[in-house]
């Protein structure tokens with residue numbers, strides 16, 4: 001029998017846990033059930049499965065919205081986050097977090113930086129200001145970039161801050177609706193309050209990271225809460241200036257995959273430049289008897305996603321090497 005080659009390394013992926021100690025509810029449309037309490041058990045099941053993997057995983061990527069905004073209303077944000085972090089803390093490997101809209105319904109950006117959701121290594125090079133983007137190299141000739149999709153946003157910042165004012169002005173220009181959360185009638189439906197975008201400073205920093213990776217023949221996996229390709233998202237859930245992020249990626253050879261959450265139904269496409277865009281199904285809308293997480297096994301020429309529950313298996317070949 002032919003031996004299955006060992007991967008170079010493997011990592012876990014999970015999105016939109018949105019835990020709250022609350023009865024089940026529904027999304028805004030009223031059609032999608034949200035299993036707030038059960039999501040913690042699904043996370044614990046994911047952790048147990050990841051912890052049993054041999055060889056062990058190198059790290060886990062948490063794609064944002066770890067706890068639901070409902071917690072803020074009940075004064076339970078800190079307790080809910082502690083439970084999620086305690087579940088993830090049972091893993092003997094680092095967990096890298098990106099921040100989504102529900103993090104900002106619970107905590108300010110300044111406060112988040114002092115919680116366990118700040119996974120940026122001390123001293124890591126990052127864009128100027130309070131942008132949470134960073135990168136790390138988990139193995140020779142591989143790099144992971146953690147993007148901050150709410151760097152340009154009205155969520156999480158003080159209303160008197162320049163960035164809040166800049167984001168509000170942009171949002172109002174693009175969205176004349178009374179409720180800024182409503183995409184009704186918009187030409188660019190992603191311009192809603194529950195989304196955000198990338199500042200020019202973050203895009204410039206991102207470009208420099210990818211330039212370094214190109215020069216050093218690295219393969220790069222990028223993660224952010226919001227999808228950046230229309231083929232892997234509906235038109236509402238995209239990052240405000242998703243096209244700018246795509247332009248940066250497409251001006252380099254190194255990016256092989258973009259991982260996102262936010263769209264709870266999930267999505268996937270291989271774009272015209274050979275980049276795989278994978279939007280993970282959300283735990284929060286996953287029935288208790290199923291799950292939604294995955295393990296990605298990285299090889300020289302491909303990544304193989306082993307999905308659990310609602311997440312499908314997928315082979316993602318590196319097209320550019």
Ligand SMILES: Nc1ccn([C@@H]2O[C@H](COP(=O)(O)OP(=O)(O)OC[C@H](O)CO)[C@@H](O)[C@H]2O)c(=O)n1
Pocket residue numbers: 027028065101102179181182183194237262263264265
């Ligand atoms: N048409 C809409 C949609 C949402 N809202 C309000 O916006 C807030 C965030 O919505 P929520 O569905 O909780 O956001 P998620 O990040 O969980 O989900 C994103 C995608 O929809 C999932 O596929 C909340 O307060 C909603 O009530 C709105 O007003 N109008």
